[in-house]
Amino acid sequence: MTASMKLSALASALGTRLENGSPDIEITGLNGIDQAGPGDLTFVSNPKYSSAARTTRASAVIVGEDFPAISAAMLRAKDPYLTFARALELFHQPMRYAPEVHATAVVHATAKIGAQAHIGPYVVVDEDVEIGDNCVLLAHVVIYRGARIGNRFFAHAHSVVRENCRIGNNVLLQNGVVIGADGFGFAKTAEGRWHKIPQPAPVVIEDDVEVQANSCIDRASVGETHIGRGVKVDNLVQVGHGSQVGEDALLCAQVGLAGSSEIGNRVILTGQVGVVGHCKVGDDAIVTPQSGVAGDIAAGALVSGAPAVDHKLWLKYSAILPRLPELVRAVRGKKDKE
Numbered sequence: 001m002t003a004s005m006k007l008s009a010l011a012s013a014l015g016t017r018l019e020n021g022s023p024d025i026e027i028t029g030l031n032g033i034d035q036a037g038p039g040d041l042t043f044v045s046n047p048k049y050s051s052a053a054r055t056t057r058a059s060a061v062i063v064g065e066d067f068p069a070i071s072a073a074m075l076r077a078k079d080p081y082l083t084f085a086r087a088l089e090l091f092h093q094p095m096r097y098a099p100e101v102h103a104t105a106v107v108h109a110t111a112k113i114g115a116q117a118h119i120g121p122y123v124v125v126d127e128d129v130e131i132g133d134n135c136v137l138l139a140h141v142v143i144y145r146g147a148r149i150g151n152r153f154f155a156h157a158h159s160v161v162r163e164n165c166r167i168g169n170n171v172l173l174q175n176g177v178v179i180g181a182d183g184f185g186f187a188k189t190a191e192g193r194w195h196k197i198p199q200p201a202p203v204v205i206e207d208d209v210e211v212q213a214n215s216c217i218d219r220a221s222v223g224e225t226h227i228g229r230g231v232k233v234d235n236l237v238q239v240g241h242g243s244q245v246g247e248d249a250l251l252c253a254q255v256g257l258a259g260s261s262e263i264g265n266r267v268i269l270t271g272q273v274g275v276v277g278h279c280k281v282g283d284d285a286i287v288t289p290q291s292g293v294a295g296d297i298a299a300g301a302l303v304s305g306a307p308a309v310d311h312k313l314w315l316k317y318s319a320i321l322p323r324l325p326e327l328v329r330a331v332r333g334k335k336d337k338e
Contacts, residue, residue, distance in 0.1 A: 004028045005090065007060055010041070011075050013090060014083050016062065021073020025059050030088055033058065041075075043084035062087070097136045114151065132169065144180070150207070162219065164200075168207035168229070176214040179203050183218040183225075183241020183259060197221050199241060206247075209233070220259075228265070246283065264299065274306075288314075 005013075008023030028039040033049055036042040036058035043062035044053045053061055053070050060073040062080045077083040097118035101107065105123040113125070114133035121139045125131070129143050132151035137143070141155045144162045150169035155161070159173040162180030173179070185197035201220035206229040211217065213235045217225060220242040227239070228247035238256045239245065246265035251257075255269045258277035263269070265283045275281065275293040282299030292306030304314035320327075 004039075007073060007075075010060075010087065010090070014062075014075065014077065014086055016075035016077045016083060019074045019076060020069060020071075021060060025073060027059060030084070030091055031058070033061070041084075041087055043080045045079075045081040045084075097138075108145075120157075126163075156213075162203075164202045165204070165219070166202055167205045168209070170208045171205055172210040174211065174213040174215075174235075177211045178216045179205065179211070180219045180225075181216055183220055185221050185241060185259070201225070201242075203227070206231075212237075215239075218259075234271075240277065 004026045006023060007018060007021060007025040007027055010027055011018040026039060027041045031040045031042055033042045033044060033052045033056050036056055038057060038059055040058045041060050041062065042056060042058040044050060044067065053063065056072060058072055060075060061070065062075045062077055062083050064080055065076050065078060099116045099118055101119040102121045104121045105119045107113070107119065107125045108127040108129070110127045111125045111129040113131045113135065116134045118136045120137055123137045123140065124142045126143060126145035128145050129147050131149040131153060134151055135153040137155050139157045141157065142160045146164040147161045149161065149167040150171070152170045153167065155173045156175045158175055159177040160179065161167065165180040180203040182199040185199060186194040187197055189195050199219045199221050201222055201224050203217050203219050203225045205227045208230045209227055211233040215233050215235060215237040217227065217239040218241040219225060223242055225239065225242055226244045228245055228249065230248040231245050233251045234253040236254045237251045240257050240259040240261060242259050243257045243261040245263045246267065248265060249263050249267045251269050252271045254272045256274045257263065258275060260278045261275045262280040264281055264285065267281050267284065268286045270287060271289045273287045273289070273291050273293065279293050279296055281287065281293060281297040282301065284299055285297045285301045285303070287293060287297065287308055288304040288311060291304050291308040294307040297303055297308065302311040303309060304311045305317065
């Protein structure tokens with residue numbers, strides 16, 4: 001962790017313009033606008049916090065280029081939220097792990113692991129695995145046989161990569177992630193029993209993907225389950241077998257994709273969205289929380305509800321819903337008079 005930075009140095013590192021403050025102010029930490037105090041840097045990106053910026057005790061505030069002047073020192077930026085994220089990186093460097101293989105780790109003789117690897121306690125790397133340079137596998141990570149993983153792979157404790165899955169560079173798995181468990185495929189027999197459909201096809205994950213805690217991306221029976229470059233997957237997300245997720249998509253907490261879903265580039269599925277199997281969500285679409293996608297969604301659409309419809313139409317539905325009993329009584333009353 002960086003102890004402190006002068007405001008002038010911080011402005012230079014972030015590519016911002018300093019206004020209304022001494023360049024020699026010492027910044028010792030970062031905080032939310034309501035909690036910040038002397039020595040802290042904070043930010044405003046949402047207009048509803050504009051009034052808080054005028055009363056904040058922070059020593060400096062990251063603001064937009066057209067934000068009204070305030071008494072605190074200002075760092076003007078095109079994107080205050082992104083700039084604050086970069087400031088956090090300056091003050092909180094990630095933990096470093098020394099290259100080593102712990103005595104309790106089990107690494108198969110046929111496994112190929114690149115330079116500068118950190119293999120933690122009770123890690124298991126099975127036969128015919130290939131992992132690139134600068135990987136970090138923390139305690140109890142398990143890599144099944146035949147997996148192919150790129151450079152700078154970081155796997156937190158208890159994450160698992162199953163057999164023959166393929167993972168690119170700069171991929172981060174948080175605790176408890178399972179990549180490549182069997183897809184949920186069963187065929188009903190004449191006797192009414194469930195016959196398991198084999199799921200031999202791998203999960204393929206491209207570069208720069210992060211999968212957060214206790215999420216599962218299932219393998220497929222045919223083809224592959226594919227996660228595009230730059231996708232970010234939140235906690236407790238289920239990606240069903242054979243699904244395709246496009247580049248830079250966001251799958252927020254508790255999203256569920258049934259098998260063979262197709263999610264386009266830069267799609268945002270917010271919390272608890274469910275997608276029915278074989279549905280397609282077009283590029284740049286946004287699905288609002290707790291919506292159910294039961295049909296294809298056009299590119300660029302903003303949809304809500306279950307089944308999901310155009311967001312503006314859903315707002316009308318929601319406004320009418322509390323009045324339904326009253327409307328029903330009115331309709332029945334009119335019919336009785338007729």
